[in-house]
Amino acid sequence: MFDEMSLATHINYLIKQDEVEGFATQNTSGHAFANHAQVFMVRGITQRWKQPIFYHFSGGPVSGFDIAITLKSIILKLTDIGLTVCTVICDQGANNCTGLKYLCHQTKIEKLQKGEETENDFFFEIGGQKIFPLYDPPHLLKCIRNNFLNHNIVYYEEGKKKVAKWDHIITAYNMDPYFGSLRLMPKLTDQHVLKTKFAK
Known part of the structure; x- marks a missing residue:
């Protein structure tokens, strides 16, 4: 499950760490002020638990391509620790849709190169696991x-x-x-x- 939200731009100096926070941490050139945050969360299907696992700040909406790259990296790490990812859920934001379509298209290309047919166009595979994207029911x-x-x-x-x-x-x-x-x-x-x- 992942989501992106707008933030008010704010710069803060942390005295103990001698750091300035409030700048984008990903997907921007130079030192853009952070005005968006993206959060990824994992939750169980058969057991009731959920855990935020990754977030970053950006100076604007994250591109669909970058969402796809981040999602793929997160799913591979979750697989490494023994979790099986069955689906990803997000809202119908244009960048989210673009990222998911990119992953589905990449899977289709890989299958065609191997001479395999795909029975459904809206899934992608990472590490041999089929993953089905879903849109958040409240947003639908x-x-x-x-x-x-x-x-x-x-x-x-x-x-x-x-x-x-x-x-x-x-x-x-x-x-x-x-x-x-x-x-x-x-x-x-x-x-x-x-x-x-x-x-x-």
Whole structure:
């Protein structure tokens, strides 16, 4: 799991270490001020544990290529200590998508050079282990919601064309209180549903 976040630029002098902190530590030329941080975390699938394992600061968003290089290095080190990496999870940021596509493309090229077919284009291999990239479900839901606010969803049911609209959600929300104690959406508020009160 990895993520990138914006930071406020700040320079701090550490007297005991005789160091100045606040400069980028990776992926910048010269001494750019750090205004982004990237964090990588490992978590168990069958057991509930998680551990941040790597972070760095940069003077802007990290490129997709650099994300791919860092991710590959981290996965190799995790494999060396006995962990099996099955998937990587991130949001749908453009640089994250570019880095993951680069790793998938490299795997496809390597397989084609060996004369092997790939049954799925969206996976990559590191150290012989297949790794499947996934996008963070909360971000996927947010993107669907944001698209649904501005566009209708067209789908087909038993051969008939149907259209889902945000107005249908508003209608269901307005009807819900009339069911009394059998409310189906008790946690929804106006801020979740009404565009005029909506907080993205």
